[in-house]
Amino acid sequence: MTVLYKSTVTEIGELVPSFIAEGMLVFFGESAPEELRTFCIIHKLEHAEGQVREGDVVSIDGHEFDVLSVGSVANDNLYNLGHLNLKANGNTVADLPGDVSIAKVSLPEVSIGTKIEIFRRD
Amino acid sequence: MAEYKAVKIDKGPGGWGGPLTIKPTDARPYIYSVTGGGIHPLAQKIADLTGGIAFDGFASSKKFEEIAVAVIDCGGTARIGVYPMKKVPTVDIHATSPAGPLAMFITEDLLVTGVKLDNINLA
Numbered sequence: 001m002t003v004l005y006k007s008t009v010t011e012i013g014e015l016v017p018s019f020i021a022e023g024m025l026v027f028f029g030e031s032a033p034e035e036l037r038t039f040c041i042i043h044k045l046e047h048a049e050g051q052v053r054e055g056d057v058v059s060i061d062g063h064e065f066d067v068l069s070v071g072s073v074a075n076d077n078l079y080n081l082g083h084l085n086l087k088a089n090g091n092t093v094a095d096l097p098g099d100v101s102i103a104k105v106s107l108p109e110v111s112i113g114t115k116i117e118i119f120r121r122d
Numbered sequence: 123m124a125e126y127k128a129v130k131i132d133k134g135p136g137g138w139g140g141p142l143t144i145k146p147t148d149a150r151p152y153i154y155s156v157t158g159g160g161i162h163p164l165a166q167k168i169a170d171l172t173g174g175i176a177f178d179g180f181a182s183s184k185k186f187e188e189i190a191v192a193v194i195d196c197g198g199t200a201r202i203g204v205y206p207m208k209k210v211p212t213v214d215i216h217a218t219s220p221a222g223p224l225a226m227f228i229t230e231d232l233l234v235t236g237v238k239l240d241n242i243n244l245a
Contacts, residue, residue, distance in 0.1 A: 022223050026200045033156060034183040035204055039223075073197045073216060080158040081180070085199040097216055098197015 004056065005078065005118040006047035009110055015039035020107055023089055025060075027116070029082020041110055045082055051075045052118055058086060058102060059117040060110065065102035067118075073097040124148060126173045128245035131191075136217035137236025139229075143245050144211060146174035146190035154179050156205075157195040157215070164215055165193040167242050186210050198222065206232040213237050 010030065015038050019026055028040040052075055056067045071094035077083040089095070090104040128145035146153070153172070155165035156179035169176035174190050186208040193213045194201040203224020205212040209232065217236030220228035234241075 019223055024199065024222075031158075031180045033179040035186065035208075036156075036201065039200065039204075071197055073195070076195075077197060083158075083200075085197065087199075096198030096218060096221055098199055 001122055002050070002120045003047060003117060004050045004052055004120060005045075005116070007043040007045050007082070007116045009041055009043050009112055009114040009116065011037065011042035012110065012112060013038040013040050013042075016041060016110070020110075023087060023104070023107065025084075025086040025107060025110065027082065027084040027086070032081070032083075043082060043116055048079060050120075052078065052100065056118055056120050058100070059115075059119065060108050061114050063108040065105065067100060067102060068092050069094040069099070069101045071095075071097040071099040074100050124151070124173055126151075127171060129168055129171045129242055130245040131168070131213055131234050131237060132241040132243075133234050134217060134236035134238045134241050137214075137234065138217070138219045139232075140234025140237075142191070142211050142213070142231070142234050144168065144172060144174075144191045145245075146172050150188055150190045151175045152177045152184050152189050154184060154189045154192045154210075156180065156192055156201055162193050162195065162215065163239060164213060164237060164242065167239055168193070168213075171242065171244055200224070202233065202235075203227050 091101040192205040198218035199222040207227035214235040
């Protein structure tokens with residue numbers, strides 16, 4: 001297993017539940033401007049290496065989800081801004097260039113201290 | 123009082139919305155780059171042509187009501203709606219269309235996408 005990305009949630013915006021209700025989690029790094037923080041999960045990067053692609057696994061406090069598709073700008077967002085749009089929409093082709101899609105599942109609870117990991121199975 | 127000029131910003135190939143006409147004022151002088159990695163060249167060009175002040179939104183923040191235009195590199199979910207929701211004209215360098223939970227706030231007079239340097243010209 002190769003860990004590509006590892007972070008810890010440090011802050012949760014008040015509008016995050018309405019995004020979760022639509023099956024999406026929007027992450028941003030700690031430098032995100034104030035106005036984005038209301039609907040974002042802010043996380044602190046601990047480790048980053050390599051590009052995320054289909055077949056990788058996103059783990060949220062140990063709940064694992066297979067990545068079905070990765071939009072064309074998703075890796076740039078993730079590595080430049082700590083920004084990730086994780087969508088539980090089952091799309092095998094990314095709808096929007098910023099999307100990382102997983103199966104249509106109910107998303108786990110996210111709270112301060114939640115561990116995010118993206119890894120590749122060997 | 124600074125002298126400001128207006129620019130017209132058209133959508134780029136495959137883009138959506140606009141055209142936007144942007145003219146900063148003393149109350150709204152900032153060309154707000156929310157792209158990470160410093161001021162985006164599009165924001166710099168808008169600032170150079172209009173006389174507005176290029177500002178890096180990831181370095182620190184400005185109030186919505188001080189922003190003449192926001193420049194984003196949004197993949198279509200979040201930033202694409204945040205600034206239009208607050209009636210701030212927004213330029214996306216990516217050719218996205220309105221989507222996400224904030225799509226209801228996005229109108230053609232508030233968002234233009236797929237914008238390239240050539241799409242920004244003095245009005």
